[in-house]
Amino acid sequence: MDNSSYLTNNNSICKIKCLKRGTNEMLAQALDRNNNGIYMIDENYITVFVNRRCEEMLKMDRNEAIGVHIDVFLSRIPGYRRFLSLSMEKGEELSKDHIEYVWEGKRRVFNAQTKFLYEDGKRIGGLVEFMEVTNFVENEEKLEQIIDDLTANIIPVMDSVGVLPLHPASGKGNVSFNTDQTLGKSVELGLEHLIIDLSSIKAVNDMLVNELRHLISTLKLVGTNVYLSGINPKVSAQIVASGYELSVGNGNTYAHLRQILRQLSEKI
Known part of the structure; x- marks a missing residue:
């Protein structure tokens, strides 16, 4: 514009x-x-x-x-x-x-x-x-709604377990999410375990890593166990280079979503 x-x-x-x-x-x-x-x-x-x-x-x-x-x-x-x-x-x-x-x-x-x-x-x-600027404002609002829908789209997969799949918004490379909305949805569903799946994410920047860090810390404060899945080598290197630590805990990062689900199904 x-x-x-x-x-x-x-x-x-x-x-x-x-x-x-x-x-x-x-x-x-x-x-x-x-x-x-x-x-x-x-x-x-x-x-x-x-x-x-x-x-x-x-x-x-x-x-x-x-x-x-x-x-x-x-x-x-x-x-x-x-x-x-x-x-x-x-x-x-x-x-x-x-x-x-x-x-x-x-x-x-x-x-x-x-x-x-x-x-x-x-x-x-x-x-x-x-x-x-009517069209510009309306398009921005639609994009914000898409982001909100995606980022709070926690999928319950079994008792007290949910998956939050992150996706680039509207076909673009940028990813964002609403921490408060995600936290509220997690509490509403009574989740004890939340898996954040990054399989669709091909690259991250410092802002996204910081948002993830904040989300993980907030979820842990309310007693939710957080897991990461689907991190490819490029994304892993970018997370390390950012200097931020995603403190999900030892053993809580997996290459594939099914690995976490299999392990949790044996525990629950």
């Missing part, structure tokens, strides 16, 4: 007076080509320019906005919260991520940033630049 800002990154000085007179067509055309929405007001908070992208994002007729107070015009948006006019009142340029609205039954998420506009050193107005 491109987070670049045409106006704020390039420090453009926009001539509101020219836009109001309609004499700066080149500037208006340039702003219309911007992929982000731009809403511009004068010092009295009266709308002087709305670019085409903003018109599309807000599903409005920009011609109806010209000459109208920004808060009066945008109040038609359910849940509208003052941002640009508030920034002007405070005398402080503001930025805010993940501004959410539910509009026509659809959730919309925006990032927004304000910028003041000057002429001859005097502030003559301001603008807010909108970037819609």
Whole structure:
């Protein structure tokens, strides 16, 4: 996702007076080509320019906005919260991520940033630049849910024994999990033995090893015996190189899941 800002990154000085007179067509055309929405007001908070992208994002007729107070015009948006006019009142340029609205039954998420506009050193107005990030936010939330589902997916295999299979998330190489959720699920199932299976993991980084170390230590504090299975030589070397110690105890690491299950079935 491109987070670049045409106006704020390039420090453009926009001539509101020219836009109001309609004499700066080149500037208006340039702003219309911007992929982000731009809403511009004068010092009295009266709308002087709305670019085409903003018109599309807000599903409005920009011609109806010209000459109208920004808060009066945008109040038609359910849940509208003052941002640009508030920034002007405070005398402080503001930025805010993940501004959410539910509009026509659809959730919309925006990032927004304000910028003041000057002429001859005097502030003559301001603008807010909108970037819609709805798809990005929803995809991130789906990924988080996938991670939560995977990492708390403890499979009971016999009385008081469960297996936690770890997998790379969404086909990517990175692996993460929620320690609190995993611990809660283990306690809920009444597990005395939890096997963390790493058969699907082809590589680890220091962050993952540290997360594993924390999970193992936490499980042991509540009396759960922890075992590791399926660690390949490459992963084993990376764990050693990380400097973290996975204190599962002597004899609690196995090449194959079935070895642990066979041993535990004889004990239980």
